[in-house]
Amino acid sequence: MSGLTLTVDAAAWRDHLHAVADATPGLVPVAKGNGYGFGLARLAEEAELLGADTIAVGVPSEVDAVRERFSGDIVVLNPWRSGDPGAAEAAADPRVITTVSRADDVAALAAERTGTAPTRILLEVRTSMRRHGIPADQLRVAADLPDGLEFCGWVIHLPHAEDGRAREAETLATACHAARPGPIWFSHLDPDDARRITDHLDVPVRMRVGTQLWLGSPRTRRATATVLDVHEVARGDRIGYWQRRVPSAGWVVIVAGGTANGIAMEAPTSARSARSRMISVVTGSLEAVGRALSPYTIDGRKRWFAEPPHMQSSMVLLPAGSTPPAIGDAVEVELRLTTALVDRVDLT
Numbered sequence: 001m002s003g004l005t006l007t008v009d010a011a012a013w014r015d016h017l018h019a020v021a022d023a024t025p026g027l028v029p030v031a032k033g034n035g036y037g038f039g040l041a042r043l044a045e046e047a048e049l050l051g052a053d054t055i056a057v058g059v060p061s062e063v064d065a066v067r068e069r070f071s072g073d074i075v076v077l078n079p080w081r082s083g084d085p086g087a088a089e090a091a092a093d094p095r096v097i098t099t100v101s102r103a104d105d106v107a108a109l110a111a112e113r114t115g116t117a118p119t120r121i122l123l124e125v126r127t128s129m130r131r132h133g134i135p136a137d138q139l140r141v142a143a144d145l146p147d148g149l150e151f152c153g154w155v156i157h158l159p160h161a162e163d164g165r166a167r168e169a170e171t172l173a174t175a176c177h178a179a180r181p182g183p184i185w186f187s188h189l190d191p192d193d194a195r196r197i198t199d200h201l202d203v204p205v206r207m208r209v210g211t212q213l214w215l216g217s218p219r220t221r222r223a224t225a226t227v228l229d230v231h232e233v234a235r236g237d238r239i240g241y242w243q244r245r246v247p248s249a250g251w252v253v254i255v256a257g258g259t260a261n262g263i264a265m266e267a268p269t270s271a272r273s274a275r276s277r278m279i280s281v282v283t284g285s286l287e288a289v290g291r292a293l294s295p296y297t298i299d300g301r302k303r304w305f306a307e308p309p310h311m312q313s314s315m316v317l318l319p320a321g322s323t324p325p326a327i328g329d330a331v332e333v334e335l336r337l338t339t340a341l342v343d344r345v346d347l348t
């Protein structure tokens with residue numbers, strides 16, 4: 001089968017997953033979006049193997065992708081908003097924990113909820129992220145929750161920037177605790193800081209981790225693309241949608257993977273200005289910027305795109321003097337796994 005393949009050394013990857021779990025108190029693996037390149041189903045199975053008691057998804061519509069493959073609780077990270085796809089079903093599901101990020105949504109969720117089991121909720125406090133969260137002066141909403149809502153703790157979602165982060169976490173955790181003691185669910189905090197803060201307050205700690213868990217061991221995986229076609233070209237030959245002239249003799253290599261797989265022109269070279277780079281991104285043309293380096297390694301080095309990637313394949317130039325690959329060969333491709341969609345994940 002041709003396409004983009006992510007090949008994972010399963011034993012080495014799982015060693016890494018266990019090492020992160022051992023170093024992270026109350027680990028909650030995060031499985032959302034494109035599943036960090038592995039897919040949500042695979043991550044749910046790995047979280048189960050890892051022995052996690054709780055997994056996190058991004059949005060309510062992702063609950064179904066993990067529900068049958070993971071036996072524990074499922075936290076929805078994005079805050080509850082009335083009418084979101086799957087939000088009502090998730091709030092009625094005794095295995096799901098819903099995040100509430102606005103004081104008014106406490107009453108709204110209580111009024112809209114259905115089902116016999118209470119809706120389990122986390123209350124998110126606003127941090128310096130200024131993304132979501134209840135402002136610190138409204139935390140008293142936690143003290144007296146309406147019937148039908150079960151308090152499962154506080155959410156503190158911090159920025160990646162470390163400057164002042166531990167102190168902010170401590171200040172907010174203390175304020176939350178004063179409003180209502182309960183477990184504290186952190187995102188993006190050093191495990192030692194998290195442990196110190198929650199030990200001091202004598203409450204359970206939970207840490208939601210995605211990237212560092214699933215993608216923190218790059219040497220345990222490799223991504224490859226199938227060579228679909230190879231054509232010899234002379235200097236000046238016109239090729240591709242844009243009928244650009246080939247700058248030197250060699251080959252044009254057609255490889256699997258295109259915009260639908262998250263293959264992008266990430267490294268335009270001779271862009272003269274931010275404006276010309278912007279034009280090239282918007283129009284998809286290379287004319288404004290010259291050539292762009294592709295993520296494909298062929299015959300030992302990254303090669304230039306002949307033109308912007310197509311939907312499911314890309315045209316790459318290989319200069320004379322190189323050794324062209326054969327049709328059906330697999331060539332190395334560098335993927336950003338938070339945006340990639342591969343055709344196959346092979347655990348070996």
Ligand SMILES: *Cc1c(COP(=O)(O)O)cnc(C)c1O
Nearest residue numbers: 030077157187208209210211212
């Ligand atoms: C995505 C997300 C995480 C996990 O982020 P990573 O940087 O991938 O570890 C944690 N918390 C929240 C609220 C998120 O949305």
